[in-house]
Amino acid sequence: MSANKTSAMDPARRRFLQDAARGTAGCAVAGMGLMWMVQDARALPERAIRPPGALPEADFLASCIRCGLCVRDCPYDTLVLAELGVDGAATGTPFFDARDIPCEMCDDIPCVVACPTGALDKGLTDIDDARMGLAVLIDQETCLNALGLRCDVCYRVCPLIDEAITLERRHNENSGHHAIFMPTVHSDKCTGCGKCEKSCVLPGEAAIKVLPIRTARAQSAEHYRLGWEENTPLVDEIIDLPDRLPGPGTDNLAAPGGFEPAGAFEPTFKLPTAGGAGQ
């Protein structure tokens, strides 16, 4: 029955259909393998920071033709093309390792100018607007400043000193009477150039690292309202809450820092004075 059908079909047509089916099936198999490899190539390591102006990774792999012109025009040899099986980033795409050579944030941004396809966005004209990544003080146990010493190197080398990195003073619980000058990165200013990571004085890994934005930032919780950032009061009509005054009728028995009206309160029992024996 099927033999009749096949013999009824024009042999040329039959052969064409067979060849087309073979070719399509073969390409489907090979194509699935290729798709898997392309998806695999998207796994950009945390250490690999894209050049300034780089499109988001999903768009970057559609736009970067891996010509290396950004690498050639980088005056500090910061950028390199990823080598297969060595660097982890998609083969032949540009990146830099901030601990190795950071971005020097050239004013004329030659890498962006060199890019022929727009994988590095020509809209970036002020290098301070670049967001290559975000510096994060990732190891607060070994950072010298976090330990209460005055290293300050990451803060000093930051091209946007006192804007992208500030030193926030806080009490040093370890000694009880010193301060800790905590290097603090501000995401609205940090370009991710990596000069802080490069210059961290710790041997081996840096305590402060540039991470890709996708790793470094969480999405803000939109449904929480930050009262101190809002001009309108939380509740209409109420612009302030009543302050509690220390003093009689409250629980500050010894009234430290509070006021104590004369004669109003006299403890009946007084601690015995030791007469200097224990002093």
Add this chain to the structure above:
Amino acid sequence: MSVKTALPVGHEAIRDKGLFLAHKYLILRRLSQAFFLCLFLLGPWFGIWWVKGNLSGSLTFDVLPLTDPFILLQGIVAGHRPEMTAILGATIVATVYALIGGRVYCSWVCPINAVTDAAAWAHRRLDLPKGWQPKRETRFYVLGMVLVVSTLTGAIAWEVVNPISMLHRGLIFGVGFAWTFVVAVFLFDLFVSRRGWCSHICPVGAFYGLLGRKSLLRVSAEKRAACDDCMDCFAVCPELQVITPALRGNDGDIPLILSPDCTNCGRCIDVCSVDVFHFTHRFDNTPAPGRARAKPKANKKIGKAA
């Protein structure tokens, strides 16, 4: 077939024309391939930055942008709208190859050509079976597949595996383990499939072949009447199906090799001791008598087998 078929390939050509003339276009092609590679290497090796970049995209003398049109096409179907520089560069490259000859890229520029030619040479010397020979259209299926995968993944798909850019970029920017792709192509061509990569699989060659469908530079079998059936041209040609229509044509046929598969490598010109072939342009309609054929049917059979 004639008695001469049994002789080693190129034997008569070397005897009659000398070693150099029997390899003239081969030597010129190697020089051309080395020239294009060295242009890119002048910068990183000697600090002479005439040409920056690689075959995927480059900038020459800081004014001439060139972009591989196939890579840019993949980027476009992947959803990227390229800048004018890349579009201009791709247009220049596409126009040049469409005019001269699409697959001139394959035989005169592509760095993988030396690898697959070496594999083909070793294949001939070791007298290995031709192995898996997929249909000639396979490369167009692969070309379509690459564009589909680029569209679906939103990424330039072929650059993940392309041995051409792996090798070329590797030599210029640092190779990593990309050399494994080059070795794979060599071994594939040597043991799995004779002339398998460039003549059956490579979608880049397929793309440039389509570009050069109407290109000018053509090989003509003008003196086909002198052919003595030594079969050496079929032995050296990477796309041997292109020879038959020209060489075995009848008196009235124009003896041009018009197939877009022809890479214009010129090996047939080299290896022919009676100088049947020569380079010309596609509008060359010099009449060429066909061969005097004793047994046309037998000849037809040879053509098909080739």
